[in-house]
Amino acid sequence: MRIAPLALAGIAVLAVPAIAQRALPTASVKVDPAVAKARDAALKDDVAWDIVEGLTTEVGQRLAATEAEARARAWAVVKLKALGFKNVHIETYTMPVWVRGVETAEIVGPYPQKLTLAALGRSGATPPEGITAPVVYFPTFNDLLAAPDGSLTGKIAFVSNQMKATQDGSGYGAFGAARFIGANVAAKKGAAAILIRSIGSDKGRWPHTGGTNFAPGVTPIPAAALSVADAEQLERIFKRTDKVSIKLVLTPKTLPDAESGNVVAEVPGTDPNAGVIVVGGHLDSWDLGTGAIDDGAGVAITTAAAKRLLDGPRPRRTIRVVWFGAEEPGGFGGQAYAKAHATEKFAMAAESDFGADNIWRFSVNFPDSAKAVGDRLGAALGPLGIVRSREKAGDGTDVGPLFALGTSAVDLNQSGLRYFDWHHTPEDTLDKIDLDQLRQNVAAWTAMLWVVANAPEDWDKVTPKGS
Structure with a gap:
């Protein structure tokens, strides 16, 4: 919806x-x-x-x-x-x-552990063996927008803006841009992939999927939503160090x-x-x-x-x-x-x-x-x-x-x-x-x-x- x-x-x-x-x-x-x-x-x-x-x-x-x-x-x-x-x-x-394919992610350093995520609709794919790359943390979508062109080359962007529940659903429009167009923005800045905090108001470990969009001429990059709990875990790690690497495997297909x-x-x-x-x-x-x-x-x-x-x-x-x-x-x-x-x-x-x-x-x-x-x-x-x-x-x-x-x-x-x-x-x-x-x-x-x-x-x- x-x-x-x-x-x-x-x-x-x-x-x-x-x-x-x-x-x-x-x-x-x-x-x-x-x-x-x-x-x-x-x-x-x-x-x-x-x-x-x-x-x-x-x-x-x-x-x-x-x-x-x-x-x-x-x-x-x-x-x-x-x-x-x-x-x-x-x-x-x-x-x-x-259609969806294999979806796995794990932090390889500094604190190795698995993450729960789901690919976003129209996401690009990693090679079958996946990619391993350093992660750049953006607390909000606006922080990603402000990143210099080319600054994400070879890196995985992580956007963790937090949606709040509202009776009228306006939080979805306010925070959903990270999912709607975040992958397109990251791709244009050279990112190898993007992870976002799920656009949801829960605190659990179920990721929220949904479509993302790429402008004509922009090659789709792998894009996935972390569960809210895993995004918060990644935030805590970034409070300790900015040297975080993730191995990501996403193999969706466009038929x-x-x-x-x-x-x-x-x-x-x-x-x-x-x-x-x-x-x-x-x-x-x-x-x-x-x-x-x-x-x-x-x-x-x-x-x-x-x-x-x-x-x-x-x-x-x-x-x-x-x-x-x-x-x-x-x-x-x-x-x-x-x-x-x-x-x-x-x-x-x-x-x-x-x-x-x-x-x-x-x-x-x-x-x-x-x-x-x-x-x-x-x-x-x-x-x-x-x-x-x-x-x-x-x-x-x-x-x-x-x-x-x-x-x-x-x-x-x-x-x-x-x-x-x-x-x-x-x-x-x-x-x-x-x-x-x-x-x-x-x-x-x-x-x-x-x-x-x-x-x-x-x-x-x-x-x-x-x-």
Whole structure:
């Protein structure tokens, strides 16, 4: 998953906490009794759990464009048809394939010991026998940026900025640059490899993987994330000496292009001119865990909510559920979907890709002609403990390309206080999902879909967030 850095609220208010400044008071709006009934019934939902339990048990990890992701697509088609969705099909595309290899590291001096790590997606490879090189320690990513060009030639860079858990997930955007582009920066400065402290809020010995990016013309170097515990161990060693050498073996491969795809299903609407609503999450996962919170929960939540409208009454707008493929290696599924459907009329898009903990905040991006839709959402979501944000909606890797086309947006923000303890680790497993919190998500999505899908207003395109 990807979290965009959050914008600041525009106007400061004296003596009001910053988090309250970002909450927008909800207008006085009466909740449609049908919406309230559907929302409250969803608090006992079992469909979402059934989906994520089945996907993680019967398929497991789902690395993009591999045989495992193909099995997941086949599984999804069977499940969506069994649930009664219409027009269930797969839309395929091709993409590069990156697969993991051998991953070992050990300090060879001054205090010999093994380290726990995981290669980052798109990492380059060492020779099969590995490399042994001196390590240069950078406490923060900015310290790496400040290193002189050529100063890392023949050396391994080690960046150890520490991420903190936040409810809004903003720590990921703030500290994630070490993973997103750290390898590219180190490569341009001559580094033989790079190690980073895992971008996570845990204290354990499970490394957090995730993608890294190299600019055109930059040869990928070996890149890996140390577990938080091992990064802290390496920090302690550097407090004693700056003469540290590591032997590193990373043998990932980039294979020829292969097939990935999006799984699509619909709740048909009554008004074909009112625009389509696109919701979903991503079907692929990294390969260390079983992809329960990232993002089996997301496809389960959005599908379970859409199922509640599928069971009637029929909504005005068609709701299209998309289980996007290949989000983790670069959002290939979202890009392919937007390209294939660019001429369609979309009323709104939203995705769930932040685990399964309680939704605490929502935001919208509708034009003025649909302002009342946001007000009705505030009234419907308030009883679930969800506040309205002043910020403009429009986050999400998979639906981002639709937002770029001017599609209206709703963001339903889940709590990130636990998410980055397990994100992209072997600990991303079903036991991390709390059933009551999962159901609260389904209830929120059910209310949101009911309000937006049946809104009597019609609206045009909007200016995307950040434009």
